[in-house]
Every structure is written in structure tokens, then in C-alpha cells.
Amino acid sequence: MENSITRTSSITRKRKLKKPVETIMNVIFLICGLAAVVSVILISLYMVFSGAPAIAKIGPLKFLAGQIWNPEVNDFGILPLILSSVTATGLAILIAVPAALCAAIFLTHIAKKRVATVLLFLVELLAGIPSVVYGLLGAILIVPLVFKAQTALGMPMSGSLLSASIVLVIMILPTIISVSVASINTVPKQYNDVSLALGSSKMQSIMRAIIPAAKSGIVSGIVLGVGRAIGETMAVMMVAGNAPIMPELLKPARLLTVGISMEWAYSSGLHRDALYGIGLVLFVFIMIINILLSSILKKGNNTGNK
């Protein structure tokens, strides 16, 4: 009997349904996944519905391009706030990215393993320090230094855009460093070997083989850093001087975030709605910056990973 079947166990299900545990777990995962998506959608809707009316009432142009912020006489121009936020963040990124990249290279390829482990631990510790502490640090260490520069130039001593940027640099460094380190560490060791075998120096293989291969991770780190910088409130408020004037490096500046938090407690009516409007602008800003950064920086990242 060539075709006879001798089966000791069957592979068909006894019951029609899948195991209940499977179904329950699927539902739980679905709910958790939806929770994240739904919150994003809800926050977006909330921001638009609470911010848009004020912007409409004040007039989008007057709101976004107005240079005077004086709620007492219903002047709600937030251009100085926008520009201050952009400048402070831009400056911070300009300084922090190269520094963080160098630090990440040092930690992954130059420092001895034990040294690197300790330093990386400290960097990650740094990322977890509350921002108010950075504010204190800035107030004690950085602001007085800027005072000296201001005095030397015959300007009044005050908190300034520069101080805010420096504090932001210190705050976002750990984020960019630790994400970059993680990304560089995932680059296959072979790339380094191949590069060396072609006669490159150690530095050449880091800069030309390893860093390009780690690029997309490094970009994620930068995007996180930008997000943190533009959204930072407390530390900036403690060192920036907070006058709503057009940004100048050594003069006080009020950032978008600070614009909301400073006046929140005593605002009402249109003033309070205008603060919602600032919130919406900030929200849109972060969205645009993240999308732009990701697409610009990741373009040309021709990894070809299928």
C-alpha cells in the first residue's frame, strides 16, 4: 500500500476559532497602537480649534507678521517670538550638531572601551536632567559671561538670545550624542575593515565609510534635538530676558514657548486665545521643521537597503 497514510498527530485545528489568547492579545495591541495615533489626531484637532479662532480674529497677517506684542492694547504680533525661536534653535543646532558628532565619533571609535562606557553613561544621565536645572546652570554660569560681553560693548546687562542658545546647546547635546552613538554602533564592522583594506587611514574610514552609513540614525538624532530645542521653555525663560523684541544676539529675546507660559496665568479673553494661537504656530512649526529636516537630510542617503 504505497499511498496509505500513517498519521500519529494531526495539524488541523480542533475548534474552528483561533485560540482566545491570540485574539485577546491582538485586540490589546490594536488598542495600544490606536491610542498613539488617536492622541496625535486629537492634539492636532485641539490645537487647531483652540488656536485658529484667535488668529482669525486678530488677522493672520497681523498675528504672524506683526512686530509688536502688547496685550494691554490688543497688539498681538508674534513675529519677534517666531524669529527668536528660529534663531535660538538654529544657532543651537549649528553648534550642537558638529560637537555632538565629534563626541559620538570619539565615544565609538577613539576612546578606550572603558572610558567610552563611563562617558556614555554620563551623557545619558545628562539627557535626563530636568530643564529647570539647566536653567539654573545657565543663570549661574552663562548669563554672567554674557554680561561681561554686554558691558564691554556698552549694552545693558540682561538675559539674552545668546545665553538661551548656549543653554539649548548643552541641553540637546546628550540627545544627539546618544542617538548618534547608537546609530554608529549599528554600522557593520566590515565597512571599517574594507575601508582600511583599501588603504584608508582610520579617520578616513570613519568619515567616509562609517558616518555615511550611520547617516539616517544621526539625522533622527538631529530631528529629536531640534524638537527638544524649539519646544524648550523653562530653561530658556530663565536666561533669555524674555522681552518680545526682534532677535539680536546680545539682547533679551522671548521665544514662542516662553510667550505662552509667561502670560498664561493672568491672561483672559482674546489675550488667552492669542496664546492658544501661539501654541498652534509652535505646533505647526515643529511639524514643518521635522518633515523638512527628515526629507532634506535623508535625501541623497542612497543606502539602497531593500
Add this chain to the structure above:
Amino acid sequence: MTKIITENLHLHYGENHALRGIDLNIHANKITALIGPSGCGKSTFLKTLNRMNDSVPNIKITGKVLLDGEDIYDSTVDVTKLRKKAGMVFQSPNPFPMSIYDNVAYGLRIHGIKKRVLIDEIVERSLQGAAIWDEVKDRLRTPALALSGGQQQRLCIARTLAVSPEAILMDEPTSALDPISTMKIEELMSELAKKYTVVIVTHNMQQAARISDYTAFFLLGEMIEYDKTNNIFAAPKDQRTENYITGRFG
């Protein structure tokens, strides 16, 4: 003509005595195969020939490796020049995550060649040398990682050729490839031997027999026997060699 000579070459990884006094003359423009069971030291030996072992912790190398009569372990040696002269192809195909063109141009750029026309020319010549030009000439700007495994390995050979080496060290270059790709690489190696000195580590004894001019048999860090490939496979002098090539162990 001899290209590479090793004299009483010893290598220690910490306590492990991985190479035990290797004396070997590698002939120019020939294919020399290094065979032996896993852990016999053949790959380690290959890597001492262009100092790819240098960065291994606790490594100690004594004896001499002469490339064209120059001791490559001399303190005055510029390792980058050495590696340019003795290029290496690795076991698994490992193109960089860049375009095909940029992969081949990589070595040129790190050696400071900037002229676009010259790079174009060398890239084409190298890809032709690695017998892959016809397959990729219309898509040089596409990602190298989209190629098949066999194509990737030939691309890696092209990348090595681009810096104009004199010797090419291959560490089991076909062990990750299918039979057809392997055949193509083997044909290519015979072609390469006309211009370059080729040293290949291989697990595959048939491969050694098919393509190499000379074969060295390694066992437990020692070189047991070294001769023309025909002699090694037809009439090995050492019993251990015979045992290995007849498949009695390893």
C-alpha cells in the same frame, strides 16, 4: 619570481599560538591557495600579509613578511601604502551602502584622486577587470546593495582593483555565493592572475584544485606542505595532507 616571502612567521593571540613559524614563498602572477580545516590559521595568515590583524587586541607577531623584498612589519612602513599594494577581498560581499560608482571610486577618493575624468576612467576599467561592467554600466548610480550576491562580490573585487594593487588577498571569496556566481568569480581569478599575484583562502578543496597554481596546506597553525597544486593533490608528501584532501578529516 617571488612576490611575498614569509620567514619564521609566528603569531600569538594572547595565549593562543595561532601561527607557528610559517615559511612561504608566494609567486608573482600566480594563484596561491591556502587550504586547511577551520581554525588552522589560514585566514589569520592571509591577514598578516596586509597587516589587517594589527588592530586585534593582544596580538604579537614575530618573524618577517617581505613584500617585494621590503619587510612590511618594519616600523617605517606606511600601512596605507602597504594595503593599497596588497588589496583584500572579504568572505561575504560587503559593498558600502552607496552607489555602484561610489563604491569603486571610494578607494580613489581616499587616496586623493579628485579629477572626475580620471575617476570615471578607472571606475570603468576596474569594473571591466572584475567582469561586471556589462551588467552594471547602465546603472552605475544605483545602490550597490540592490545587486545580487555574486554581483556584489565582483563589485568588491572591482573596488579592490581600482586602487591598482599588485597582490590581491582573497579570504574565502565564494563561500557565501551560489555555484554559478562562484564559477564566475573563479573564471575571473584566472584572468586576474595574469596581472596580479592572487592569494586565496578557501574551504573548498575542489576550488583550490581547479584554480590555483600553488597550494599550501595548513593545520593547527603550522604549514604542513606547500607545492604546485598538481603535486599536492596528486602526490602529497605528508600523510596529514593526504588525509585532509582525501576527506578523512576536516
